[in-house]
Amino acid sequence: MARFDRVFRFWPWRRSSAPAPSEELGQDGPLTAMVIVAHPDDAEFLCGGTVAKWCGRGWTVYYVLATSGDKGTHDSSFSSQELAAIREQEQREACRVLGVKEVVFLGHPDGFLEADVELRGEIVRLLRQYRPDVVLTWDGFRPGFNHADHRAIGIAVRDAIYPAVRDHLYYPEHAEEGLEAHQVNELLLAGSDEPDYHVDVAAHMETKLEAILCHSSQLGGRSREELRRLWEERMRSSRNGRLTESFKRVTIRRSMRQVQPPGAPAEVGQQQAEQGAKGQGSEGKERQAGG
Numbered sequence: 001m002a003r004f005d006r007v008f009r010f011w012p013w014r015r016s017s018a019p020a021p022s023e024e025l026g027q028d029g030p031l032t033a034m035v036i037v038a039h040p041d042d043a044e045f046l047c048g049g050t051v052a053k054w055c056g057r058g059w060t061v062y063y064v065l066a067t068s069g070d071k072g073t074h075d076s077s078f079s080s081q082e083l084a085a086i087r088e089q090e091q092r093e094a095c096r097v098l099g100v101k102e103v104v105f106l107g108h109p110d111g112f113l114e115a116d117v118e119l120r121g122e123i124v125r126l127l128r129q130y131r132p133d134v135v136l137t138w139d140g141f142r143p144g145f146n147h148a149d150h151r152a153i154g155i156a157v158r159d160a161i162y163p164a165v166r167d168h169l170y171y172p173e174h175a176e177e178g179l180e181a182h183q184v185n186e187l188l189l190a191g192s193d194e195p196d197y198h199v200d201v202a203a204h205m206e207t208k209l210e211a212i213l214c215h216s217s218q219l220g221g222r223s224r225e226e227l228r229r230l231w232e233e234r235m236r237s238s239r240n241g242r243l244t245e246s247f248k249r250v251t252i253r254r255s256m257r258q259v260q261p262p263g264a265p266a267e268v269g270q271q272q273a274e275q276g277a278k279g280q281g282s283e284g285k286e287r288q289a290g291g
């Protein structure tokens with residue numbers, strides 16, 4: 001019981017005492033974001049308006065796709081390789097419309113994604129390479145019906161962010177590649193049943209639709225008008241008539257091991273996070289050593 005108390009007291013995910021989730025990210029200037037999803041078109045549906053808004057404000061946005069959607073067709077004339085090539089090209093086109101700087105395809109088989117040590121390591125490497133302030137992914141713990149790949153990528157990203165990416169002894173081979181540990185401080189979870197961070201995308205709906213339309217192999221011939229009606233209805237019904245994309249926001253406390261600016265006072269919460277992180281970190285290492 002005492003062990004449980006310690007873990008929860010020092011848990012680094014931000015709780016109710018943190019800044020309100022409604023405080024908009026990027027108020028002090030453009031940030032770097034990484035959107036990590038399972039399939040081509042996931043991101044456009046989940047956050048196309050948000051990404052368009054961020055890019056319009058000067059943010060740098062990267063996409064990572066765990067699979068290339070190589071199974072999703074009823075047309076028996078396609079091979080997986082052909083389908084993957086089409087879906088990757090459509091995704092690149094959508095990224096160009098939105099202003100995304102770069103898209104990375106990890107090439108895992110569609111439908112068989114696993115939140116394992118390998119996937120976590122790939123994500124950790126990309127986080128250390130691109131060093132985003134904000135990461136957006138699927139809510140891997142959403143109850144109810146969900147695609148297994150959405151669940152897997154959501155869990156793998158969460159496990160990569162805490163604590164692996166910030167502790168250099170996780171995946172130490174990255175240091176040999178010149179990559180340093182990194183901490184992500186903001187995580188936005190899409191598809192959550194408890195969203196608390198709402199981005200008004202009314203001014204970016206046309207760009208979102210344009211990006212969705214790039215995925216023509218997945219749209220079954222739907223027109224822009226049909227898509228607009230569908231999406232506006234869905235978005236308005238969930239947010240009192242406002243056109244928003246909604247997420248669960250998780251703010252992660254800064255570790256005391258990160259270099260602090262000269263004279264910056266350490267907060268009690270930070271000290272707690274540090275003590276907790278030490279406990280968590282050593283547990284993680286034991287598990288790795290044992291496994």
Ligand SMILES: [Zn+2]
Nearest residue numbers: 038039042147
């Ligand atoms: Zn998907």
